[in-house]
Amino acid sequence: MSEEICRRGISGLSGYLPMLRLDRTSAAKALRFAGLGGRNAGYRSTAGWDEDALTLAAEAARNVLGTAQPDRVCFASTSAPFFERGHAPLLVDALALPPQTRTIDVAGCRRCAVSALLDALLGSDDSLIAVGEKRPVPAGSNFQFAWGDGGSAVRVSDEGGAQLVGHASSSHDFVDIYSSREHPSPYGYEERFVKETATRDIIAPTIKAALTDAGIAADDIDHACVIEPLPGMWRAIGKACGITAPNHASELSAAAGDLGAAHPLFSLAMAVDAAKPGDKILLAGFGSGCDALIFEMSGPVAGTEQARQALTHGLIFNDYVRFISLTGALDLDWGVRSEFEQKAQATVLHRNGRDTIGFIGGRDTKGSVQFPKSRIPVRPDADGPEPMEDVRLVDVPAKLVSVTADRLNFTPDPPFWFGLVQFENGARVMMEFTDADDEGFSVGDEVTMRLRIKSHNKSRGFRTYFWKAGPLRRPAMEA
Amino acid sequence: MATGIKDRIAIIGMGCTQFGELWDKSPEDLIVDAFEEALADAGLDRSQIDAAWMGNALDDINVGNSALPLAHALRLKSKPVSRVENMCATGTEALRAASYAVAAGAVDFAVAVGVEKLKDTGYGGLPLRTKGLANDLWMPYGSAPGTFAQLAGAYTARHGLAAEDLKRAMAHVSWKSHQNGALNPKAHLRKSVDMETILNAPMIADPLGLFDCCGVSDGAACAIVTTPEIAKSLGIANPVTVKAIQLSASHGWEAGYSEWDGAFVRNTREAAKNAYAEAGIGANDLSLTEVHDCFSITELVTMEDLGLSADGRAIFDILDGRYDRDGAMPCQSDGGLKCFGHPVGASGLRMAYEIYGQLQGRAGDRQLAKVDFGLTHNLGGQPANSVAAVSILGRLN
Numbered sequence: 001m002s003e004e005i006c007r008r009g010i011s012g013l014s015g016y017l018p019m020l021r022l023d024r025t026s027a028a029k030a031l032r033f034a035g036l037g038g039r040n041a042g043y044r045s046t047a048g049w050d051e052d053a054l055t056l057a058a059e060a061a062r063n064v065l066g067t068a069q070p071d072r073v074c075f076a077s078t079s080a081p082f083f084e085r086g087h088a089p090l091l092v093d094a095l096a097l098p099p100q101t102r103t104i105d106v107a108g109c110r111r112c113a114v115s116a117l118l119d120a121l122l123g124s125d126d127s128l129i130a131v132g133e134k135r136p137v138p139a140g141s142n143f144q145f146a147w148g149d150g151g152s153a154v155r156v157s158d159e160g161g162a163q164l165v166g167h168a169s170s171s172h173d174f175v176d177i178y179s180s181r182e183h184p185s186p187y188g189y190e191e192r193f194v195k196e197t198a199t200r201d202i203i204a205p206t207i208k209a210a211l212t213d214a215g216i217a218a219d220d221i222d223h224a225c226v227i228e229p230l231p232g233m234w235r236a237i238g239k240a241c242g243i244t245a246p247n248h249a250s251e252l253s254a255a256a257g258d259l260g261a262a263h264p265l266f267s268l269a270m271a272v273d274a275a276k277p278g279d280k281i282l283l284a285g286f287g288s289g290c291d292a293l294i295f296e297m298s299g300p301v302a303g304t305e306q307a308r309q310a311l312t313h314g315l316i317f318n319d320y321v322r323f324i325s326l327t328g329a330l331d332l333d334w335g336v337r338s339e340f341e342q343k344a345q346a347t348v349l350h351r352n353g354r355d356t357i358g359f360i361g362g363r364d365t366k367g368s369v370q371f372p373k374s375r376i377p378v379r380p381d382a383d384g385p386e387p388m389e390d391v392r393l394v395d396v397p398a399k400l401v402s403v404t405a406d407r408l409n410f411t412p413d414p415p416f417w418f419g420l421v422q423f424e425n426g427a428r429v430m431m432e433f434t435d436a437d438d439e440g441f442s443v444g445d446e447v448t449m450r451l452r453i454k455s456h457n458k459s460r461g462f463r464t465y466f467w468k469a470g471p472l473r474r475p476a477m478e479a
Numbered sequence: 480m481a482t483g484i485k486d487r488i489a490i491i492g493m494g495c496t497q498f499g500e501l502w503d504k505s506p507e508d509l510i511v512d513a514f515e516e517a518l519a520d521a522g523l524d525r526s527q528i529d530a531a532w533m534g535n536a537l538d539d540i541n542v543g544n545s546a547l548p549l550a551h552a553l554r555l556k557s558k559p560v561s562r563v564e565n566m567c568a569t570g571t572e573a574l575r576a577a578s579y580a581v582a583a584g585a586v587d588f589a590v591a592v593g594v595e596k597l598k599d600t601g602y603g604g605l606p607l608r609t610k611g612l613a614n615d616l617w618m619p620y621g622s623a624p625g626t627f628a629q630l631a632g633a634y635t636a637r638h639g640l641a642a643e644d645l646k647r648a649m650a651h652v653s654w655k656s657h658q659n660g661a662l663n664p665k666a667h668l669r670k671s672v673d674m675e676t677i678l679n680a681p682m683i684a685d686p687l688g689l690f691d692c693c694g695v696s697d698g699a700a701c702a703i704v705t706t707p708e709i710a711k712s713l714g715i716a717n718p719v720t721v722k723a724i725q726l727s728a729s730h731g732w733e734a735g736y737s738e739w740d741g742a743f744v745r746n747t748r749e750a751a752k753n754a755y756a757e758a759g760i761g762a763n764d765l766s767l768t769e770v771h772d773c774f775s776i777t778e779l780v781t782m783e784d785l786g787l788s789a790d791g792r793a794i795f796d797i798l799d800g801r802y803d804r805d806g807a808m809p810c811q812s813d814g815g816l817k818c819f820g821h822p823v824g825a826s827g828l829r830m831a832y833e834i835y836g837q838l839q840g841r842a843g844d845r846q847l848a849k850v851d852f853g854l855t856h857n858l859g860g861q862p863a864n865s866v867a868a869v870s871i872l873g874r875l876n
Contacts, residue, residue, distance in 0.1 A: 336602040349616070352613045356616040356617055370736070372617070379736060401633060401740070402632055404625050404631075406622050407683055408624055408625065409604075415684075415685075428737055429734070430619060442632065466616060
């Protein structure tokens with residue numbers, strides 16, 4: 001590789017998991033009567049009803065945002081909620097980045113995020129790539145336990161602490177699984193065919209080419225992040241390549257599930273977190289071919305600790321019916337109150353969408369902060385219109401003033417928690433809460449903001465996003 | 480300088496339908512029933528009605544836009560009719576509009592009708608909007624019990640009280656209203672309920688259980704107002720008069736500025752203060768109250784907001800029986816929203832109907848011994864964003 005390219009690298013890298021973790025072993029017992037469920041161990045990260053690929057990507061991106069604004073934002077997913085509505089522009093607004101930021105969505109296969117990363121590394125922009133996956137999985141399928149929901153994000157710049165030292169790519173219309181508009185859930189072909197052919201013809205040759213490009217030997221690799229098309233393939237892939245390093249992608253699959261397009265960058269964050277200066281890391285993304293990238297650690301990379309911590313902090317549950325309800329495999333009849341649907345108006349989104357998804361309030365001329373902004377401030381002594389300065393509330397410390405668990409209004413995962421939130425800078429907002437643990441919420445609780453689906457209009461296939469108050473800390477999972 | 484409307488309006492006729500799940504009644508039926516009772520009570524002919532105001536809160540699901548349903552139902556020929564709406568304070572808003580028309584000298588006889596047909600929604604609770612507004616992009620879709628349940632945690636936090644003690648006081652509020660509702664032939668819920676049943680009822684919105692929530696009802700109520708001079712000319716020597724009607728509406732302070740602790744309803748305090756001043760009386764001069772007990776916690780904090788209990792003392796006054804029908808300051812002698820029911824647009828007028836009856840000694844089994852002044856408290860919205868209407872009724876002399 002040329003000296004110019006070698007200076008490019010990763011300056012931020014992180015991952016995000018939903019709070020809920022399905023205990024695979026316990027949950028699979030519900031399928032014992034059918035002989036389905038397999039022999040599963042570990043946990044399956046499970047998105048809440050109000051999470052989707054965009055919100056998961058946004059949460060991961062928050063960990064790598066830093067102070068410098070990226071030139072370009074890329075959203076990557078195979079389960080993006082919209083076919084026609086850009087997700088990267090939504091991310092720009094959710095992260096309160098300038099509207100001049102260039103945006104692109106990538107998709108097509110679960111390798112897309114790695115391909116986007118390679119393009120960014122070979123380019124010249126300061127790029128943010130945010131990845132999210134919440135893939136539909138049929139009840140009883142192997143996918144439902146093997147896959148998980150999550151997000152990852154990477155920041156590429158000229159000053160990265162993980163520098164690209166070699167790479168190789170191969171394009172191959174290899175159909176191990178597919179999903180389509182007519183068949184939105186995955187359809188998989190014979191596992192023996194996939195295991196043998198993908199390793200022999202696609203993954204191993206690409207990795208070897210990347211090693212050659214980097215000018216290093218297989219045993220120079222200290223950490224591997226190699227996507228396994230099916231669980232347990234790393235042993236064969238490593239053997240074929242001569243690599244004996246631990247595969248963080250396998251560890252992530254066991255702890256949370258295969259995160260699809262988000263998996264490679266999440267596992268790369270784990271590897272970088274474990275690496276020391278001078279270590280070499282192999283990243284291989286798979287799907288309709290393979291991209292293999294080799295990095296050398298030369299300095300710090302922000303955000304990796306949050307990815308590592310996400311693996312061990314969450315709420316374990318084993319209710320299979322709740323699980324298939326959350327993943328969309330079970331369509332419960334929730335009664336007539338669930339018929340409520342609210343049509344979001346494009347004109348309203350045009351006027352208020354950016355401030356809403358960015359959680360932008362206003363500071364009036366006397367320093368009082370409020371949300372939403374208004375022509376005349378809510379401050380008691382205000383007596384006429386005042387200009388307001390934008391104030392983003394997402395990262396401002398906040399506590400609960402009032403709270404309830406509402407069991408009357410429909411929510412797909414009852415109860416419906418909400419109440420009044422007081423921000424440290426003086427703003428206060430009546431908000432929905434999310435990620436309730438077993439203890440729920442109480443007056444005085446400290447909370448953090450999470451980007452979530454605010455309304456989901458199923459009949460029109462539309463959703464809006466806003467921030468919800470979640471617990472400041474997640475429970476530590478038992479080892 | 481405004482002098483208020485004290486004793487400038489006489490209520491000469493009132494009507495109120497049975498409240499409840501009135502599957503066989505249309506909104507028009509309810510309007511006619513309430514109006515005909517009021518008309519007969521006033522001894523007027525319908526041609527004497529000069530103007531009418533119809534209070535209806537939820538036009539999406541029941542009566543319909545404008546006051547045309549009222550004009551059609553009552554066949555008020557080419558009369559000026561208007562619809563008013565101020566959420567759950569709608570009933571009092573209709574009475575306020577009719578009263579102002581009379582006080583202004585614009586008309587001799589004005590009608591206020593409140594009506595709601597909630598049981599055409601097809602489910603329990605109140606309906607939700609289907610139009611996406613800017614606020615819907617961020618505001619929680621909390622249910623009515625959810626929004627009022629917020630008071631409870633904030634109240635215990637403010638006063639350092641145990642949640643269990645508050646729950647017991649809330650249960651007493653509902654127990655008392657069921658006792659009173661059982662004596663009211665027009666009430667939606669006419670059954671006494673014991674404390675243990677109330678305390679152990681299924682949770683609706685923490686800490687509000689099923690019996691902490693009012694009924695969702697169909698119903699209508701009506702008042703006919705005129706001047707005291709005209710009332711006397713009709714042979715009513717000492718008519719019931721309006722001593723005060725005051726309204727206070729949120730401007731965003733509670734949920735948007737960092738001062739409110741969530742444990743009281745500021746608009747109730749503001750409206751009550753102004754109503755006492757307009758009527759020239761204090762809280763202790765009242766004989767009874769009909770307050771907006773949409774939820775037990777609402778009635779509890781309202782006792783403090785009206786100045787009937789000191790801050791932090793309402794739970795003790797409630798448990799001591801101060802607000803029971805045989806207590807020092809009876810509250811909800813007709814069963815309140817809790818048991819008479821809550822057809823939203825009608826409730827403010829239903830409260831006035833009970834005070835009107837009590838002032839005239841016509842409250843039947845519920846009649847109190849001595850009634851000089853009665854207060855109605857009609858609350859729209861939620862504690863964090865409310866409209867409070869307080870009226871005081873008495874006799875002219």
